[in-house]
Amino acid sequence: MKGFLVLGVCVALVLVAGGVSAAALGDGEAALAVTELHAGRNELAPHAFVLEDPAGELTFAEVRDGVAHPFRPLAPAGESPGHSSSVYWLRFRVRNTTAVSSLIVELQMTPEVAELYDGDGPPQRSGTLLPFGARGVADARIAFRVTLAPGHDRTYWVRQRTSDTLWLDPAMWPEVDFWESRTAERLFDGICYGVILGLAVYNLFLFLATRDRSYLLYVVFQITNGLAQTAFNKYTFQYLWPDHPVWAMQSVPVLEFLVLATGLMFARAFLDVRRMSPRLDTAMRGLAIGSLVLAGVWMLARPDGLTSGAARALAPVVLILPVVGSGVALASTVLITVAGVACAVRPGATNARVFLVAWAVLLVGTAIAVLASLGAIAAGDGFPMMKLGSAVEAVLLSLALASRINRLNRERELAQRELLASKTARIEALRQLVSGVAHEVGNPLNFACGGCDELAARLAALDRGAPGPGPSVRAAHQLIASGLARIKSILDNLRRYLSVGDAQLVATDLAEEIDQALELAAERLRSAGVRVDKQIARLPVLWTRPGEIHQVLLNMIGNAIEAMPGGGALRVTAHAHDRTVELAVSDTGPGVADEDRDRIFEPFFTTRRDAGGTGLGLAVAREIVMRHGGTIRVEAADGAGARFAVSLPRREAGER
Incomplete structure (x- = not known):
């Protein structure tokens, strides 16, 4: 009887132990469904289990049996606990039905610390806190390489922790398919970043060519935006600072603040917010400065910063930086949107509308990426949209910027045409005025000249018949003659200045014109003690108006003679280029002062008024040259003096 009782107790104990074991297995291996692997990406979440360790103190041995700390099923589509300081364990069992044994376990959202256990040996370690070279799988994502023979199955555990958002959605790949x-x-990614970089370089060249500030701000904004995205996707960690994992994480918010600052500055310049709304412009400028300050604070407060004392002092500030940064980002988004809408509703504001569309594309892409980071949508669906949105935004902004510059150029050309028309009208009015003055002054001038000539004849007759009238009368006559000659010279120059361009173009031998001008000025050159050095190359036939280039030469030669009252050297050169012919007259006088070079060709401007200069000779020369489609400039001659250079276009007969 007693023996049966003992046997009955033993049987009962065996049954109880079996029940407990079955219960344990029900929560452990017996209840763990198997994920059969196939080619491509294999989602593990539908058959995976998760365990939260709030204190982060559980060991692998404690969680392995799943009795004291039971796992629960993971959501089939994966799940995100949001921002959490807990440690999360994942457990899944796989059967390799592929033909390869090398597999990759991939985690989402790059946890700071990640460990993979297979139950047979020490864990594999990875995470964003490790240097890039310490990762077992050399990739921006956190992944582990495992070996599982075809047809076999095995259970794996993953331990992960992060101070940022965590996304629990493991996957497994055959390694070939993963790469x-x-x-x-x-x-x-390369196409998206290449578009951004290419447009930045293109607009940088445009800035160097135009010096338009909007191009430079666009370049800086796109470069910081590209860097921020490559930092977010860990490419900067992989290629720029692989040995600085902490800075790789801290560089993301630093670059994001720089994106805010440069984006605000570009929007202000592109939309011309200052002219539209000074208050809105002030607010945007303040937010840009605030973003730069936040970037600096975050950089100084990083744990591996060079200024550990500053990092400790700024530690309380770092705790509120995410909140402050979110507020600045939201305010910047609102202000840029308001500025874009305010400009877009104006008539003819096509560029502002394109800007608004580009800004909306960037915001949509960023919003989708934020939803992915918060776990609202799958990361694989969200993050590519941010890259694509940035590339599309860069293209649209570049087109809008080009259109804006074209519009500004058209407005500038219109203003120049209006200014030219106004100048032409003023010149025409001056022409009529001077013509009237010349007519009114010309008649009495002719009478006065005739009287002066008669006076000279009578003085000569008196000299022949009797002693002369005396030096005072002679001096008075010379004074009258000199004054009348000056008045006549002024009127002649005014007529030439206002009558330039009336004649038709004819074939002209420039070398012959030079020789004739030097021959006419020969007496003045000899009396002034000026020697001539002439260097004339073989020149093509030019199409000019009769006598006008001759007048330009005489004016420049006369100006050079007046600059050398004590004698000197006059050099005349002429050379042909591909599209132009250059004619230059140089002297060895005192030269032209820098402050006078911009005014030397203005009508009535002269530096020798005491010596009888009218200030019209070079003005007439410039007007003639400009109406021939050429240019005239003054520069310092080699050694000393001034050099006046005329550049005339080479025209064929059909281009007259």
């Missing part, structure tokens, strides 16, 4: 997928993804 093929990453290559395609990198190609997509």
